[in-house]
Amino acid sequence: MHVLVVYCHPVETSFHAALHREVLRQxxxxxxTVDDCDLYAEGFDPVMSREERLGYHDVPANQAALGFYVDRLRRAEAIVxxxxxxxxxxxxxxKGFFDRLLMPGVAFDISDPANVKPLLTNIRRIGAxxxxxxxxxxxxxxxxxxxxxxxxxLRRLTGNRARVDYHAYYHMNVATPPRLARFMARVGQAMARFA
Structure with a gap:
């Protein structure tokens, strides 16, 4: 499967950076095949401009500023x-990535506002x-x-077809090395079985 990994953390020495590396490795x-989209490293601009918002419903012109990311999303069969x-x-x-990229003509068809249609039907798996x-x-x-x-x-934007896994580690404020290691192993196993 072609997997788009969307990573969002500004600190390369963080536990989350280590999780990201494990996700990619597994x-x-x-x-x-993996498309690693590191939003901070790529300098993604999360701010929707006034002009973007005014042209939000103007398909396909609304995609011009984000064509690189739109193409990557359309090529993906899965997202983590x-x-x-x-x-x-x-x-x-x-949040800015979602606000700017999940737009009409990309994530959904809003040509009939009473019957919005999902467009991310290429996505079969979602992980977090x-x-x-x-x-x-x-x-x-x-x-x-x-x-x-x-x-x-996000699942709804796939037409409710994608299978979703959500791996959460709660209470980082009191994390211990053994608990973090167990969570890292659990994430690694989940990514090794990702299909």
Whole structure:
């Protein structure tokens, strides 16, 4: 499978950077082709400009500024997102990626607003490797927006066809090396079986 890995963390020495490397290693070892999209390293601009918003519904002109990313998304058969949860939400960089890229003509067809059609039907698998600073009960209490974005919204854009795996490590604030090692092993095993 051709897997687009979307990674979003600014610090190369972070635990999440190590998770990202493990995701890439295991996917490649399993025989997948991998397109590694490191949003910070690529200098992705998450800010939707006034002009972009005004032209948001103008298909296909709305895709001009993001053609490189649109092409990568369309080539993908699977997507794996690697990101931390900050303030119980997506990092601003990743939120901007979604805001700018998941647009009419790319992620959905809105030509009939009463009957919006999903367009990411090329995506058969979605995975996410996510870390949280706080415990799971608190993420649940806050509604866990990142989990819903990946497991509900993105899946819906595939026509509800993609299988979704969500691997979350909660309470990084009190993480211990043995617990982190167990989570790393679990993620590695999941990516080795990713199909």
């Amino acid at each position: 996917l490649r070892s399993a025989g997948h 997102f690697c990101f931390p949860t900050w303030c119980f939400g997506l990092p601003a960089m990743l 490797v996510v870390t949280y600073g706080r415990p799971r009960w608190m993420a649940w209490y806050m509604g866990d927006p990142p989990r819903k974005m990946v497991t509900r919204y």
